[in-house]
Amino acid sequence: MTVAHIDLGLDETQFPGINGPMRFRPETSGPLNALAEALLRGPHSMTPGERELIAAYVSGLNECRFCCASHSAFAAVQLPEGMPLVDQVHADLDSAPVTEKMRALLRIAGAVQETGRKVTPAMVDAARAEGATDIEIHDTVLIAAAFCMYNRYVDGLGTLYIDDPDRYLDAGQRIIDRGYVY
Template sequence: MPHIQLTNDLPGISGLFAQRPDTAGVLSQLAETLLRSGSSPLSRGERELIAAYVSHLNCTDFCAGSHSAFAAAQLDGGAELVASVLADADTAPIPPLLRSLLRVAAEVQAKAAPVSDKAIAAARAEGATDTHIHDTVLIAAAFAMFNRYVNGLATEVPADPAFYDVAAELIVNHGYGAAH
C-alpha cells in the first residue's frame, strides 16, 4: 500500500504521475531526453537497458519491469537478452562496450562517489567516448532518483505483467510525454 493517498489505481510511477501532473511533466521530459532523444551514441534500447539494470540493482520492481519491457521492444534478442543481462551482465550476450558501461552504471547505483578509474579505463578500452560515459552516468544517476521516488512511496506493482508490454508499446511509439 502506498505511503500517500493516491486518487487513482495506477501502479508505480504511473500512479504518482497521475497524482502530480506538475512534477510528472518535468520528470517525463527528463526520461524522454535521457532515453529517447538527443545525440547519444547509445541506442534507445541500450539506454533503456541501463535504466532497467540500475532499477533491477535497486530492487525497484516497477521500474525494472517497465524499462526491461521498453529495452526488450527495442533490442535484438528482446526479453531473453534483457533477462540475461539482469541475471548476470558479465555473462550476458552483449557487446563488450555495453558490458563495460553497465559496470560503470552499477558503480553509480552503488554509491554517490566517483566511478572508479578502473571502470572508466575498462570502458575506454572497449571504445567508450566521453559521451558514452556521460550518458551512462547520467542515466544511472537519474534512475537512482526515479527508483527512490517509486520505492520511497511504496507504490504498487501491476497485478498483470501484461501492463509492461502495453506500456512498452506506448513508450516506444510515442515517447514519455504520452505516458502521463
Template sequence: MPHIAMPPELAPGTPGLFQYRPETGRHLGELAETLLRNPHSMSRGDRELIAAYVSAQNDCRFCSSAHAEISAAQISGGRALVDKVLDDLDSAPIPPKLKTLIVIAGAVTKGGHEVTDAMVDAARQAGATDTEIHDTVLIAAAFAMFNRYCDGLAAIVPDDPAAYVGMAQMIINDGYRMCATGH
C-alpha cells in the same frame, strides 16, 4: 497500499506519481525522455537496458519490469537477452562497450565514488565516448531517484508481467512526456 492517497484512475508506478503531481512529473518525464529516447549514439534499447539494470540493482520491481520490457522490445535478442543481462552481466552476450557502461551504471547504484578510473578507462578502451559515459552515469543517478520515488511512496505495481508489455508499447509509441498527463 500507497503511502499517500492516490486517485484510482492514475497509472501504476512512477507514471501515476507523475500524474499525481504534474508540476514536477512533467519535468521528470522530460528528463526520462531526454535520457532514454532523444537522438544519441547509444540505441534506445541499450539506454533502456541500463535503466532496467540499475532498477534491478535497486530492487525496484516496477521500474526494472517496465524498462526491461521497453528494452526487450527494442534490442536484438529481446527478452531473453535482457534477462541474461539482469541475471548474470558477466556472461551476457552483449558488446564490450555496453557491458563496460553497465558496469559503471552498477557502480553508481552503490554511490558515485564507486565509479573508478579503471571502469572509465575500460569503457573508453571498448569505444565509449565521454558523452556515453556521462549519460550512463546520469541515467543511473536519475534511476536511483526514480526507483526511490516509486518505492518510497509504495506506488501501485502490477503483479501481471503482461501489464508491462502494454506499458512498454505505450512508451515506445508515445514517449515519457505523456506520463505526466496520461495522454
C-alpha cells in the same frame, strides 16, 4: 492489495508504479518525464534499447520491482535479442551476450547505483578502451543516477506493482509510439 502510502486520488490498478505519483503531481511529472525522454529516447549513439537496458539494470540492482519490470520490457521491445538478453544481463552481467562496451557501461551504472564515488578511472578507461565516448559515459552515469531517484520515488511512496508482464510490454509499445512526454 496494497495501496500507496499517500492517497493519490486515483485507481492505482490503472496507474501503478510511477504513473500514480506522476498524475498526482503534474508540476513535477513534466520535468521528470522530460528527463526520461532526453536520456532514453533523444538522439544518441546508443540505441533507446541499450539506454533502457541501463535503466532496467540499475532498477534491478535497486530492487524496484515496478521500474525493473517496466524498463526491462521497454528494453526488450527495442532490442533484437528481446527479453532473453535482458534476463541474462540481470542474472549475470559477466556472461550476458552484450558487447564489451555495453558491459563496461553497465559496470559503471552498477557502481553509480551503489554510490557515484565507486566509479573509478579504471572503469572509465575500460569503457573508453571498448569504444565508449565521453557522452556515452556521461549519459550512463546520468541514467543510473536518475533511475536511483525514480526507483526511490516509486518505492518511497509504496506504489502498486502489477505482476503482469503483458502490461509492461504494452506500455513499452506506447513508449515507442509516444515517448515519455505526452
